[in-house]
Amino acid sequence: MGSRQGTRRDRLPLRRSLLGRLLFVSALVALCSVAATAWLAVQTTSGAIKQQQGRLLADDTKILDSLTGYAATHTSWHGVAGTLRDLARRTDRRIALTAEDGAPIADSAPSAGELPRRASALVDPLAGTGDTPIDPRAVGPFRLPAAERPPLKALAERRAKCLNDRGVDAAVALTPSGRAVVRTIGDPADSRTRDCLPEPLNAPTPTEAKALKTLDHLLADCLGTGPGTSVHVNPDFTWRVPRLPRAAGADLEARVPACLTKARQQQLRAYVAPPARLILASPRSEGTAAQGFTLSPGNTARIAGVAALVLALTVGASVLAATRLVRPLRALTGAVQRMRDGDDDARAAVRIRGDDEIGRLAAAFDEMSEQRARLAEQRRAMVGDVAHELRTPLSNIRGWLEAAQDGVAAPDDEFIASLHEEAVLLQHVIDDLQDLAAADAGELRVHPEPVGTAELLGQVAAAHRARAEAAGVTVTTDVPPDHRLTADPVRLRQAVGNLVSNAVRHTPPGGSVRVTCRPGPAGDTVIEVADSGTGIPADDLPHVFDRFWRAEKSRSRRTGGSGLGLPIVRKLAEAHGGTVDVRSTVGRGSVFTLRLPQEPLGEDGETVGSGARGGRP
DSSP states (O other): OHHHHHHHHTOOOGGGSHHHHHHHHHHHHHHHHHHHHHHHHHHHHHHHHHHHHHHHHHHHHHHHHHHHHHHHHOSSOTTOHHHHHHHHHHHTOEEEEEOTTSOEEEESOTTSOOOOSSOSEEEOTTSOOTTOOSOTTOOGGGOOOGGGHHHHHHHHHHHHHHHHHTTOOEEEEEOTTSOEEEEESSOOOSTTTGGGOOGGGTSOOHHHHHHHHHHHHHHHHHHTOOTTOOOEEOTTSOEEOOOOOHHHHHHHHHHHHHHHHHHHHHHHGGGSOOOEEEEEEOOOOTTOOOOOOOOOHHHHHHHHHHHHHHHHHHHHHHHHHHHHHHHHHHHHHHHHHHHHTTOTTOOOOOOOSSOOHHHHHHHHHHHHHHHHHHHHHHHHHHHHHHHHHHHHHHHHHHHHHHHHHTTSSOOOHHHHHHHHHHHHHHHHHHHHHHHHHHHHTTOOEEOOEEEEHHHHHHHHHHHHHHHHHHTTOEEEEEOOTTOEEEEOHHHHHHHHHHHHHHHHHTSOTTOEEEEEEEEOTTSOEEEEEEEOSOOOOTTTGGGTTSTTOOSSTTOOSSSOOOSOHHHHHHHHHHHTTOEEEEEEETTTEEEEEEEEOSSOOOBTTBEEOHHHHTOOO
16 A cells, blocks of 8 residues: 555656647647638638527527417417427428426327437426517417407507607507507606507507406515505506605515516416426437538648648657667567566666656666676575574584594483474474565465453563573563453464563563553553563664574674564564564663454455565565
8 A cells, every 4th residue: 555655656747748749749649630610611601500509599499489379369389280290391390398207298190219318498488588588479368359359450540640740650550469569669647648648548448447457466466565556557568656655665666566467477377388398309200311521622631731741740749759669678578588687787778858657667777687696695694694603503413413423422411301302493494484585475374363361461571481480580460351352363473472472582681571551552462571680772673573693793693593483573563564663771671562453354264464565575
């Protein structure tokens, strides 16, 4: 995890990386290509596209207006199919209506496949936009019967004639409800035309009076007005507000437009078709002809010229990028071949400007070469250390055997005991090396099970107490009696035993070694082995867990072991998912702290050792 995060932090900014440069070149080529294509497209098709868009917009407006008019004059959509087919034939569009919940109402081409899910508009004559939210064709109860129309028309014609005689351009028009009105150009309200405005023309007919009465009640309900404060609506849906105090009158006037619209919608809803979703699509019938454009010779020549220019630019950019990329890669290949042939000092002689991926690759190769040389030196040193550790017991065994063979030493019990001691020491070194090799290969396994901490640490202290007493050192434990954890008891005894053995070895007579256990702050278990020995210098602390390292540079066994005990402790701690560290003061002693999780990591009751968990080799 840490290595991946480090890699992300070391990434180059895109603008400085090789990828960024390649992307820039590709983007430049693509930009030229797109620009040339766009220019040609604009030159050859802009006029046709504008004309096509204008026609489609006009057709869509015509379709929506026609269907809104149908909805305004019909109480349902029954019978609209013929209107849809006629509009589709005139506009070359597929037209469909669905309810607001998606249920189909009518379709001009039901066999043309599935409809688009997105509606083009909502057809509702009572839900328009702007200052006239209600379609004027939705008249409902305001539609005049035939008997009431002629008198209004006669009054309108007399008024129009009077206005025309007085120099005002006027004409009679019929509203969707059948009411005759006079349309004028300019304002006819002057002294010349004042007697041409007969009031009966604006008075409501019996049909309008009945509808207006209902509308007044709906408006009053919305406004919440009482007797004496009701608003009266005229046939042309203007209104009169009663005389009220200035503040109350202003508030009432501000609320009238919205309430009047709401009241009219309530009154007209039963007279118009329910809202419907309008869906417009291109027809998919086999007889529909495909439209296209034919390129002129001039346009063809321009396209060919632009294509040749883009091709030349692409080839030139590719050659330049490939040359800069291949040159350092060839140098790296040569360095790898020299390293393969045994040249440990092989380096990548790459000199490029900037800090890009190839430069970092060359630097990483040089670091790898240096690391390889260091590892080779460490391997040689390790072979020497192993030879040194095995030479002493083998030399002792050989010396005793040669002495017995020459008759210098008698093979008595003391002789046998000495040989056995050297053989045990030799076996101990070999076992330690096997444990470390298994950890490095990821094969050091632990088998966790519930363990009583007090019993396990007591066994470790008892195993080392005889040797400690012979050296004049006291070994004590301080462990909660009911504390338990999940761990491999054999491996845990080995780890703690190595720490206790190391502490006894470096504690002078009269000193003490104390083994304690306590719960950690994160729910883990903390085991400490503290001694009152000589301590470890601060410069040596970073090396105490290195293999074959001993504070005594002469590598004598009188004060030190093989130098493998503490590295094994570290590997066993990592195998349990824990850690081990040390703090020490010269002349006062050292404290080795082993931290183990309450539940070791692993699958199926086994936890892979540090080799598989990314531990340090």
